Amino acid sequence: MASSTGGDVAVAAPVSEQQQQELRKGIAEFYDESSLMWENIWGEHMHHGYYDTDAVDVQLSDHRSAQIRMVEQALAFANVLDDPEKKPKSIVDVGCGIGGSSRYLAKKYGAECCGITLSPVQAERAQALADAQGLGDKVPSLIVSFQVADALNQPFPDGKFDLVWSMESGEHMPDKLKFVGELVRVAAPGATIIIVTWCHRDLSSDEKSLRPEEQKILDKICSSFYLPAWCSTADYVKLLESLSLQDIESADWSGNVAPFWPAVIKTALSWKGITSLLRSGWKTIRGAMVMPLMIEGFKKDIIKFSIITCRKPE
Numbered sequence: 566m567a568s569s570t571g572g573d574v575a576v577a578a579p580v581s582e583q584q585q586q587e588l589r590k591g592i593a594e595f596y597d598e599s600s601l602m603w604e605n606i607w608g609e610h611m612h613h614g615y616y617d618t619d620a621v622d623v624q625l626s627d628h629r630s631a632q633i634r635m636v637e638q639a640l641a642f643a644n645v646l647d648d649p650e651k652k653p654k655s656i657v658d659v660g661c662g663i664g665g666s667s668r669y670l671a672k673k674y675g676a677e678c679c680g681i682t683l684s685p686v687q688a689e690r691a692q693a694l695a696d697a698q699g700l701g702d703k704v705p706s707l708i709v710s711f712q713v714a715d716a717l718n719q720p721f722p723d724g725k726f727d728l729v730w731s732m733e734s735g736e737h738m739p740d741k742l743k744f745v746g747e748l749v750r751v752a753a754p755g756a757t758i759i760i761v762t763w764c765h766r767d768l769s770s771d772e773k774s775l776r777p778e779e780q781k782i783l784d785k786i787c788s789s790f791y792l793p794a795w796c797s798t799a800d801y802v803k804l805l806e807s808l809s810l811q812d813i814e815s816a817d818w819s820g821n822v823a824p825f826w827p828a829v830i831k832t833a834l835s836w837k838g839i840t841s842l843l844r845s846g847w848k849t850i851r852g853a854m855v856m857p858l859m860i861e862g863f864k865k866d867i868i869k870f871s872i873i874t875c876r877k878p879e
């Protein structure tokens with residue numbers, strides 16, 4: 566797995582076509598294998614929850630509300646408006662999982678939403694859930710559809726969407742420049758782009774990369790979660806600036822997601838968790854085994870949970 570992290574190199578780290586293909590295959594298989602288990606225990610949102618920074622003793626039902634809060638907080642941070650004239654009408658959910666965000670956003674705004682994922686199992690399940698909720702094709706302005714497609718080569722025309730949403734998928738992207746380039750390409754003039762993603766800490770001006778012991782932790786997480794080299798929040802901001810995007814804002818929400826991984830580990834160690842893990846397969850078990858490293862990474866300030874938002878110029 567590539568592990569370069571410094572400055573401009575990180576966001577455009579050269580990864581060969583063959584490496585990219587292997588990564589796409591690994592991601593697809595990982596989510597094909599693990600998504601049903603996740604859904605059975607955690608529900609339709611495959612992302613962190615947003616908590617009060619002093620939250621203690623959170624119950625599973627509170628975690629599910631915290632995941633909805635994450636979506637709402639991201640929309641509020643990006644200043645996405647509910648106003649009938651200004652609310653989004655056409656949304657893309659890049660790296661959609663089983664479509665938790667897609668369906669939520671489509672219902673909230675009465676909008677059309679297109680989700681893409683690398684996992685055929687996820688795309689099928691996402692569509693089945695949408696169809697079951699009457700979002701398949703009943704109301705034309707509110708159609709929620711899913712397909713298997715690569716975020717780095719999206720099957721959409723330029724300027725199609727007025728809200729571009731990427732919830733915890735950016736960390737899987739081997740070429741951040743191409744990733745952001747595609748988000749911008751499919752965005753309509755004036756559209757809002759929201760990226761919620763895992764980053765490594767910002768580097769200081771005299772650092773070219775993370776320290777070896779920090780990098781070692783990320784490398785272990787990378788190989789089990791099918792992630793390429795990480796970049797920092799500052800790298801994303803630089804990238805968006807270089808593309809002349811407007812109203813670029815970012816924030817570190819690491820403190821607001823702290824209860825999440827301990828809770829995931831607790832459910833994985835429950836009877837239901839262990840039996841589901843064993844039934845899911847090796848990739849899922851390997852993923853579960855590195856979860857404590859996520860906690861360590863956050864505690865040591867190596868990992869940051871970041872939101873980065875901007876607007877495409879009119």
Ligand code: SAH
Nearest residue numbers: 610611612660661662682683715716734737
């Ligand atoms: N956003 C979802 C799922 C997050 S899990 C949610 O919050 O519930 C990460 C998702 O990113 C998975 O669905 C995975 O298939 C997708 N993904 C990773 N790399 C991708 C790529 N290159 N193109 C499309 N989707 C990708």
